[in-house]
Amino acid sequence: MINIGNYNILEVKREKDFGYYLSDGGKLDVLLPKSMTEGKNISVGDKLEVFVYRDSKDRPIATFKKPLVKVGEVGYLKVVFQTDFGAFVDFGLDRDIFVPIKEQRFKLHTGSKYLFYVYLDKTDRLAATTEVDDYILNALEEGKEYKVGDEVVAQVYGRTEGGTVHVAIDGMYKGLILPNEYYMDIYPGTEMKLRVKRLYEDGIVGLTPRKTRLNEREKIQEDILKYLKKNGGFMHFNDKSKPEDIKATFNTSKNYFKMALGGLMKAGIIVQEKEGTRLK
Template structure:
């Protein structure tokens, strides 16, 4: 049996001017065009490992080229074209993968990358879906270890009603960002550098986009000074300001904002007034 969308080890059955016909013990033959044989010396009777997919006429075709993903896997792939019926994503070969409208859980944008699960549809064609939740792996089950404080790269694939953001670390392992860990909105497909904050008993990795306490304080102090200089040395914010106003302007919590203000006052760079804060 030849598996579409996966690697197959097949025997070279016969050679033609335009390519080689490969097969297994069954009756189905797959064409390996000489144009993609990559100059390899191929002999009738030998076995070769190839990736098999369908060409524009839905005929099975083989290649030595390495796709970005195979059927049954999740990958972070770019949308290259859209129609009223669905989108097409690049997976590294000369034919793109189709993502039907019904398999899009959110609006896709051409040129952007998202996490997709790749599967075979009812007709045996390679297709993809943004519904990846059931295919993201649990680090605990895979015996993959992460350490608190470790920095990782992850891609967002969904957002829960409670505001919890669900991500895949390295496009593979389950992670989440709780609502109190971020202060700006994120859209599915966003790739982020995150820090491991907690490892839950069920194996899911708790993450945060925030820096360590001291590093975040330094960043907020820098943002405050930039704001003051840009606005004539004054801002209508102090340690009594509304938390929502602070969050909207500086993308941080009131506690971190107060900590940053305290550091700047100690350094003699600012002075707080009833109406706000001024540069010294």
């Protein structure tokens, strides 16, 4: 049986001007176009490892090219085209993968990348869905070890009504960001640099976009100084400002903001007034 959307070891049965027909011994033959065999010496009787997919005419095609993802895997893929019926994503081969409207759990944007799970639909064609949670691995169960403080890259694939963000570390392992750990808008498909903050007993990794306390303070101090210089050396923010106003402008909590202000005051760079803060 030939596995569409996966690697197969097939035997070269016959050669034509335009390519080679491969078989696993069954009734279905697969075409390996000569345009995909440059630099390879192929003879009838050879056994080849090839990836098999269907072309635009639904014919099974073999290739030596390596796709970004195969059936049964999750991949971080770019949306290249959209129609009223669904979207198409690039997975590294000549044919793009279709994502039906019913398999889109959030709005997709052409040119953006998202996590997709690739499967075979009822017609034996490659298809994809944004419903990936069941296919993201548990780090603990897979023997993957993370330590508190580790820096990782992860892709966002969901968010609960309460604001918890679900991510896949390296596109593979389950992680989450609690609502009190971020102060910016986060959308599905966003790739983020994160830090491991907690390891839960169930194997899910707790993450934060915040830097260490010292690095976070330095970043906020830089943001404050840029804001002051941009606004003539004065801002209507001080350690009495409302947390929601600080969050909206500086993407941080009031506690971290006050810590950053204190460091700048101690260094003699700023002075706080009743109306706000001013550069010295």
